[in-house]
Amino acid sequence: MAAAVADGIELKPSAPAEDIENGAPRSVPSNGAGTVGEDGGAVVTSVVRRWKREDLLEKSTLLLRALGCLFSLVSLLVMASNKHGDWKDFDRYEEYRYVLAIAILAFLYSMAQVVRQVQRFNTGRDPVPKRFSGILDFAGDQGIAYLLISSLSAAIPLTNRMRDGADNMFTDASSASISMSFFAFIALALSALISGYKLSKQTYI
Amino acid sequence: MAAAVADGIELKPSAPAEDIENGAPRSVPSNGAGTVGEDGGAVVTSVVRRWKREDLLEKSTLLLRALGCLFSLVSLLVMASNKHGDWKDFDRYEEYRYVLAIAILAFLYSMAQVVRQVQRFNTGRDPVPKRFSGILDFAGDQGIAYLLISSLSAAIPLTNRMRDGADNMFTDASSASISMSFFAFIALALSALISGYKLSKQTYI
Numbered sequence: 001m002a003a004a005v006a007d008g009i010e011l012k013p014s015a016p017a018e019d020i021e022n023g024a025p026r027s028v029p030s031n032g033a034g035t036v037g038e039d040g041g042a043v044v045t046s047v048v049r050r051w052k053r054e055d056l057l058e059k060s061t062l063l064l065r066a067l068g069c070l071f072s073l074v075s076l077l078v079m080a081s082n083k084h085g086d087w088k089d090f091d092r093y094e095e096y097r098y099v100l101a102i103a104i105l106a107f108l109y110s111m112a113q114v115v116r117q118v119q120r121f122n123t124g125r126d127p128v129p130k131r132f133s134g135i136l137d138f139a140g141d142q143g144i145a146y147l148l149i150s151s152l153s154a155a156i157p158l159t160n161r162m163r164d165g166a167d168n169m170f171t172d173a174s175s176a177s178i179s180m181s182f183f184a185f186i187a188l189a190l191s192a193l194i195s196g197y198k199l200s201k202q203t204y205i
Numbered sequence: 206m207a208a209a210v211a212d213g214i215e216l217k218p219s220a221p222a223e224d225i226e227n228g229a230p231r232s233v234p235s236n237g238a239g240t241v242g243e244d245g246g247a248v249v250t251s252v253v254r255r256w257k258r259e260d261l262l263e264k265s266t267l268l269l270r271a272l273g274c275l276f277s278l279v280s281l282l283v284m285a286s287n288k289h290g291d292w293k294d295f296d297r298y299e300e301y302r303y304v305l306a307i308a309i310l311a312f313l314y315s316m317a318q319v320v321r322q323v324q325r326f327n328t329g330r331d332p333v334p335k336r337f338s339g340i341l342d343f344a345g346d347q348g349i350a351y352l353l354i355s356s357l358s359a360a361i362p363l364t365n366r367m368r369d370g371a372d373n374m375f376t377d378a379s380s381a382s383i384s385m386s387f388f389a390f391i392a393l394a395l396s397a398l399i400s401g402y403k404l405s406k407q408t409y410i
Contacts, residue, residue: 095362146354146394153355154362157300189351196398200405 057198061137061191062117068187069110072148075180076103078173088170095155096174099181102151106144106184113140134199141192148185152178259403266342266399267322273392274315277353280385281308283378293375300360301379304386307356311349311389318345339404346397353390357383 082090090096284305287295295301
């Protein structure tokens with residue numbers, strides 16, 4: 001290899017013969033190649049930065065939806081097990097039934113999103129067409145966030161009024177379930193922010 | 206002018222003398238100038254299209270906030286005048302006081318935004334620095350939308366339960382106020398969508 005380089009240079013009339021003869025590995029003039037490398041490097045850096053940003057957004061939504069899933073699961077379990085007989089049954093009150101229904105909906109939605117995101121991360125395939133996935137993510141997050149704030153707001157005054165009279169297991173469990181719904185709301189509202197941002201930056205390739 | 210052009214051309218050794226002598230207005234070769242004109246036209250069209258789109262978004266938010274302002278004004282007036290003595294006073298119920306408070310807040314917010322937008326349209330100046338205006342618009346719209354859905358959700362179960370027993374002026378006025386809050390919520394939620402889109406497309410020049 002070194003001999004071939006030396007031969008190539010020897011063909012030129014202005015090549016300094018003594019430099020070639022001492023057999024030291026000569027550096028090939030790499031001016032043009034260096035520039036191409038730097039340009040390529042800048043492009044690669046920029047693309048990698050974009051990937052990293054998208055990856056960060058992807059991970060944030062995954063984390064937020066996993067939190068939303070967890071909190072709504074706790075909310076629905078606490079509410080569904082909130083039966084202590086007589087007036088202390090959650091299903092005698094439409095507000096608590098509403099909280100339970102929306103917690104189930106939020107749990108199913110965020111569970112499905114987490115499964116879909118993990119599957120896409122592993123296999124690279126997405127059951128939803130790329131064109132619709134942005135709007136679906138955003139509409140889903142935002143819609144569930146509105147439903148959650150609505151359901152917990154409906155249940156707060158009733159709980160408040162009950163606690164004026166009696167402070168027992170039933171009212172405590174109701175407040176716990178409402179708080180968990182509130183945390184799920186916070187997680188999904190933040191996720192809606194991020195998926196709205198992703199939707200607006202979406203490129204239609 | 207024509208003579209000066211003729212003089213300029215006569216200096217060149219290869220200029221055809223007969224063409225200059227017949228004094229006809231010669232067309233200057235306009236190849237480069239034509240290309241520049243077309244490019245400029247494309248740029249102008251693109252900029253104008255962008256202005257039009259921004260103008261449309263601006264007008265949509267103005268319209269939506271004006272609607273939000275109107276609906277929350279009706280909501281607060283109906284709720285504030287909802288006093289028929291004894292148990293039929295809105296201020297005996299925390300839910301209705303909450304609806305009234307949030308309707309006042311939504312009215313003041315959307316009123317201020319409409320005034321600011323109209324003033325910016327007329328004078329071109331904005332009391333809020335350009336850097337903060339996008340995030341302020343979005344956070345305001347989205348926050349007020351969440352508060353509105355929360356307040357009306359809180360008031361619905363109480364009204365529902367009252368109407369099971371009695372259906373009178375008081376419960377009718379409460380439902381009317383809640384409906385108006387709902388329309389204000391729709392308007393501000395749509396406005397939050399648009400201002401979120403504008404925020405993500407914001408250029409920091």
